């Protein structure tokens with residue numbers, strides 16, 4: 001028997017009622033609304049700066065709220081949360097609804113003014129792959145709890161401070177303890193964190209724990225030199241930033257062993273010795289910054305003259 005299409009369309013509501021089967025699409029319906037609203041209610045933020053939080057609750061399905069993404073599989077679980085640039089100035093503590101979002105993989109709280117130490121409950125977010133707390137206003141010691149986030153691929157705790165001292169520090173735990181279980185890390189951005197460690201210590205801490213590192217950014221970290229040869233174990237390194245640390249050491253020849261290096265930034269590092277010519281032979285190198293330092297006489301004696309004349313003359 002052939003039933004015309006329009007008849008089927010007509011029958012659908014009756015079939016649903018009588019079969020008891022719910023045909024309403026549940027896939028993608030948010031299941032994390034309660035912790036999200038708890039989070040919003042606990043945060044203090046500037047309504048005029050906020051573009052995301054102010055618009056939460058605008059639609060019934062919280063997967064559609066700004067700054068939120070749910071799992072593709074339709075589980076209704078929040079996997080990404082971006083609250084960057086929201087004018088948040090407080091209200092995050094260890095019991096925040098944020099830490100009940102157990103399926104979270106990407107979290108960006110950058111550029112806010114939390115003005116509080118990092119809560120230990122970050123350790124609850126064990127599925128995190130990327131954590132961006134850059135210029136989020138967190139202060140004090142970075143807690144050991146961050147080292148429990150063993151799936152992290154990208155970690156950004158950087159601060160640009162101009163006045164006043166560094167906001168975050170790594171003393172107890174130190175850098176070695178922070179990274180010891182973070183073997184998946186590909187990006188480590190710690191600019192402006194007071195790490196204040198000696199050359200062989202911080203170099204060995206990184207080289208022994210982070211075999212997949214591609215981006216290492218530690219400008220303004222109160223690091224001292226010299227650079228330790230163990231760093232060559234970071235074979236995938238592509239971006240290496242150490243500007244504004246008092247290395248007071250030569251640029252080591254082994255930097256030429258990074259076959260994927262694209263950017264080497266060593267401005268304001270009090271470098272001495274002779275700059276190794278072999279670094280210019282890295283075929284992938286695009287950016288080399290050695291600005292702002294008193295180089296000793298002969299520093300560039302190993303450098304081919306065409307390399308030095310590649311910049312257009314100032315003025």
Ligand SMILES: *[C@@H]1O[C@H](CO)[C@@H](O)[C@H](O)[C@H]1NC(C)=O
Pocket residue numbers: 094095096097099100121124
């Ligand atoms: C963190 O996880 C623990 C153990 O799973 C749980 O008891 C606690 O409630 C969680 N914290 C928050 C703030 O959700």
Ligand SMILES: *[C@@H]1O[C@H](CO)[C@@H](O)[C@H](O)[C@H]1NC(C)=O
Pocket residue numbers: 084108110111132133134154155156187189
């Ligand atoms: C973190 O967020 C800031 C902006 O809020 C961005 O500039 C930076 O690139 C992000 N970090 C990473 C590792 O993507």
Ligand SMILES: *[C@@H]1O[C@H](CO)[C@@H](O)[C@H](O)[C@H]1NC(C)=O
Pocket residue numbers: 082084107108110130131132154156
């Ligand atoms: C937030 O951080 C993530 C990863 O760190 C980055 O990919 C994203 O672009 C950032 N968002 C903004 C608005 O900067």
Ligand SMILES: *[C@@H]1O[C@H](CO)[C@@H](O)[C@H](O)[C@H]1NC(C)=O
Pocket residue numbers: 165166169171194195196222
């Ligand atoms: C950095 O940390 C070290 C060790 O904790 C401390 O002695 C030093 O005063 C700190 N530097 C600044 C600028 O805060």
Ligand SMILES: *[C@@H]1O[C@H](CO)[C@@H](O)[C@H](O)[C@H]1NC(C)=O
Pocket residue numbers: 229232254257
């Ligand atoms: C760098 O490469 C050169 C040439 O392959 C090798 O002799 C040297 O031992 C390497 N240095 C380090 C620190 O691995």
Ligand SMILES: *[C@@H]1O[C@H](CO)[C@@H](O)[C@H](O)[C@H]1NC(C)=O
Pocket residue numbers: 246248270
């Ligand atoms: C850099 O460190 C060296 C050796 O510790 C020290 O003698 C020098 O004064 C420092 N320079 C600056 C600018 O802090």
